[in-house]
Amino acid sequence: MKFNDLARKAAKGSGPLSYGGSVHPEDLIRFSLAYGAVGADEIERLCEQHGWHEDGLLEDGTRVVPLARWAAACVAYGRGGVASLQHLLTDRTLATVAIAVLEEVRTESCVTALLDYCMSTTAVSDEPDDPFWRALGALNALTSFDDGLAPPEDQQEKLRDLVIETFASATTSHQLTLCLCALRGAPIEGSLEWAEAQTVTAPDVLRAKVAAIKSLRRRLSGSYKPPSAEQKRQIRRQRALDV
Template structure:
């Protein structure tokens, strides 16, 4: 994406500019990955200029994209990298957005951040959108496939311990399945058992 493309996409669209034009979260993520701090400044400028929404439900009942939250997380990543996203994981209103960006960044430090997060918190609900379950799903996506990251042995052991402990307390078949899938990222002795 060229630098000016984001501003053009933000100006397009049939709805009010506050709906984001034709900008999608994936655009913001790619933009922050490509342009870093300069991209963060541009995302922040566009969010303020167009008044992107932070709440997904308007007073008239219309549902809109939470583009202001996506923008805040992408700005944080552009300016401070994975460390900034790790900090945002402590904010429940931004945690799932930060998790989504960590999943797209795809580095070993992302695995560390997600693993540390999962080990320091618990699920508040059984819903798949709960930040804990989202983070575990991101760990699965980052480490369990042929093109995935291969964590160092100590991280594999932590991931294995986390998943086994989580599986034991899982209350739904979705949670248990997610645990079993995430265990593929920790092919250490004892995992199969």
């Protein structure tokens, strides 16, 4: 995206420009990643100029993208990096968008921030949109696939322990499934044995258990070789085509 493209997208659209024009959250994230602090200034300027909404539900019942929240997270990253996003995790109104940006930044420090967050908080609801479950889902997305990050062993140990503790108190199939999926990002001693020992009955949870065991066995085998950077790009492209 060229620098002026964001302003152009913000200035056109079928609805009021306060709805964001043709700007989507993904545009703000990409812009922040590309332009850093200068991009943050531009995002902040456009947010103020067009009056992007903080709340996704307006007084008349209209639902809009709360683009001002996305702008706040992207401005924070552009100016202060992952550390600033980590600070936003303490605000429940901004936590989910901060988590989404961390997932797109895709660095080892993002894994650290998400792990620290999950280990210092608890879910306040069973809804998948609860920040805790969103953060665990982001950890799954960042570390569980062959094209994902490979955090150091101490981080994998934290992830394994987090999964085991969370699984023990999980109350829904979605939560149990998410735990088993996230465990794939911790192919270390104890993970495979624990997964094999779990008794599950719900079909979707059973599928997640089988997939986790298969992934862990493969990654723990002596013949496993992590994909190269080019292979990771190919895997990512193929996944995008499959969606």
